[in-house]
Amino acid sequence: MNSDSHSTTLHKISAAINITSPESSNNILISLKADDSPSTLLDDTTDLVLQIIFFVILALICGLFGTVANVINIVIFIKQGLFSGGSTLNLFFLAIADLGVCFTQFLQGIGFAVIVARIPNLPIEPFPIVYLGIGWPHASFIKINRILTAYVTFERCMCVVIPFRVKNIFAPRRTLIYLVAIFAYGILSHLPVYLTHYIDDVEQKGTNETKLDLVFGPNREFWHDLVYYGNFLALSFITALVVIVCTVITSTYVRTSKEWRNKVTSATNISKTDNIGNENVETSNNKNKLKSDKTNNSDRNDKTKAAIDKETRLVKMITAISVIFCICYIPEVALIIVRSVDERINTGGQYERLSHILYAIKFVAATVNSSINIFVYYRMSTKFRQIFLSYFGNGKDKE
Numbered sequence: 366m367n368s369d370s371h372s373t374t375l376h377k378i379s380a381a382i383n384i385t386s387p388e389s390s391n392n393i394l395i396s397l398k399a400d401d402s403p404s405t406l407l408d409d410t411t412d413l414v415l416q417i418i419f420f421v422i423l424a425l426i427c428g429l430f431g432t433v434a435n436v437i438n439i440v441i442f443i444k445q446g447l448f449s450g451g452s453t454l455n456l457f458f459l460a461i462a463d464l465g466v467c468f469t470q471f472l473q474g475i476g477f478a479v480i481v482a483r484i485p486n487l488p489i490e491p492f493p494i495v496y497l498g499i500g501w502p503h504a505s506f507i508k509i510n511r512i513l514t515a516y517v518t519f520e521r522c523m524c525v526v527i528p529f530r531v532k533n534i535f536a537p538r539r540t541l542i543y544l545v546a547i548f549a550y551g552i553l554s555h556l557p558v559y560l561t562h563y564i565d566d567v568e569q570k571g572t573n574e575t576k577l578d579l580v581f582g583p584n585r586e587f588w589h590d591l592v593y594y595g596n597f598l599a600l601s602f603i604t605a606l607v608v609i610v611c612t613v614i615t616s617t618y619v620r621t622s623k624e625w626r627n628k629v630t631s632a633t634n635i636s637k638t639d640n641i642g643n644e645n646v647e648t649s650n651n652k653n654k655l656k657s658d659k660t661n662n663s664d665r666n667d668k669t670k671a672a673i674d675k676e677t678r679l680v681k682m683i684t685a686i687s688v689i690f691c692i693c694y695i696p697e698v699a700l701i702i703v704r705s706v707d708e709r710i711n712t713g714g715q716y717e718r719l720s721h722i723l724y725a726i727k728f729v730a731a732t733v734n735s736s737i738n739i740f741v742y743y744r745m746s747t748k749f750r751q752i753f754l755s756y757f758g759n760g761k762d763k764e
Contacts, residue, residue, distance in 0.1 A: 412718045417481060419725035424474030427729060431467025431736030435460050438739055441752045448537045452679060455517045456742070458544040459686075462513055462551075463735035465506030470732045472499045493564050493579035501555050507731055508597060509551035514690045515604040515611075516547065521683045522611035525676070526618050554596050561585035598701070605694055612687040619680050682745040686738060693734035696727040 438460040447454045476495035484491075520540075523531040533539075562585065567578035700723045709715040710723070742749045 412721055413481075415725060416477075416721055419728055420477045421474050421481065423729050424470050424477065424732070427732040427736055428467050428469075428471025428474055431732055432464060432471055434736055434739040435464035435467060437753070437756075438742065439464065441742075441749055441756075444752050445748055450537075452517060452521060452683065454537060454540055455513070455520065455544065458548070459510070459513045459517060460738070462506055462510040462548075463738060466503065466510055466735040467732060469499050469503035469506060473503060487576075489564070489577035490579070493577070496579060497559070497562055497564065501558055504597070505551050505555050508554070508600065509548055510735060511601060511604040511690075512547050512551065513544070514687065515607040516543065517683060518608045518611040518615070518687050521680060522615045525615050525680060555592060557588040557592055561588045601694075601697070605691065605698075608687045608690055612684055612691075615680055616684055619677060678745055678747075682741060685741045685745065689737065689741070690734055693730040696723070696730045700724065700727055 439457065442453055442457040442460060445453050447457055473495060476491055476499055479491045480495065520535050524535065561582040563580055563582065564577050565580045566575045567580060568575050700720075703723065704710050704720070707716070710717070710720045743753055744750075
């Protein structure tokens with residue numbers, strides 16, 4: 366593959382992955398041409414190799430693993446009972462969104478491999494298939510994942526801080542409506558893209574042949590910027606802020622409540638010790654009555670402790686999911702800031718190849734975020750672990 370072929374292939378990949386950048390739709394035709402002012406940071410070959418590693422190899426590996434992992438998550442959540450409480454319904458829908466992220470990522474890896482391979486005599490250019498058929502659905506699922514993560518974190522925060530006030534607000538049936546509405550919004554909000562970008566017969570330069578290729582409709586810049594700035598970028602920052610704030614509030618409240626319960630338990634134990642002498646002078650009937658009362662109180666305390674421990678584990682699990690989300694979101698924040706500060710790190714810019722690498726990190730991080738929740742569920746949910754082992758182990762939980 367010569368230098369021009371390298372460059373053309375690179376820009377096709379770049380155009381396909383930069384679907385959520387404001388200038389990608391406007392400069393997409395430029396992106397498909399050879400770079401007239403290549404960056405001094407990376408040569409064509411190095412840039413191509415790095416993109417193949419990230420956008421083909423890692424995309425296929427992470428996408429496939431995440432797809433399998435989230436299918437397992439979905440099956441286990443159904444087995445648990447979607448309306449059994451404990452945020453199972455929320456996590457079920459989050460697993461569906463994660464499945465969408467990972468599966469479309471896997472398909473993108475295949476699409477990028479086809480672009481890199483430059484297979485001749487195809488009836489359709491692979492780029493518009495990757496861009497419209499896979500790229501934008503992938504972006505939709507990422508958006509749904511972010512909204513759902515924010516919702517799950519917010520719901521758990523409210524249930525911990527003011528449980529009795531929000532009990533009816535987050536009732537199972539209402540929760541189902543909220544979750545379906547989030548999915549509907551995430552999908553329909555990208556509809557303007559499909560009204561201004563479509564696939565049609567296009568005459569190929571240098572030949573008299575026509576191929577199915579990407580065609581732009583009128584007002585594409587307006588609709589693309591509306592989707593990007595008003596629908597994707599702003600929403601990304603809002604959801605990240607909600608996740609961070611709610612996670613901090615929930616963790617602080619749980620820690621404070623645990624300290625308070627420990628103090629109350631300690632004081633109760635001291636009081637029981639002081640009353641031992643009084644119990645020695647009680648009659649036989651009173652002793653039996655006291656023993657019965659103690660047993661009942663002990664049973665109630667055990668049940669209360671079990672419920673509190675279950676809620677604490679659930680909070681820790683949601684917190685772990687939120688922390689993973691925030692860590693995996695850092696590359697995108699860094700990319701947005703860097704591109705805002707220096708316009709040369711953009712599609713067609715002098716340092717576009719640096720943008721390739723930043724996108725590569727963001728590209729993998731988004732999939733990792735949607736792939737590794739199965740480890741969190743397995744480690745922190747006893748019921749999830751038991752069902753998992755019943756399918757894939759000896760059915761015994763050693764922990």
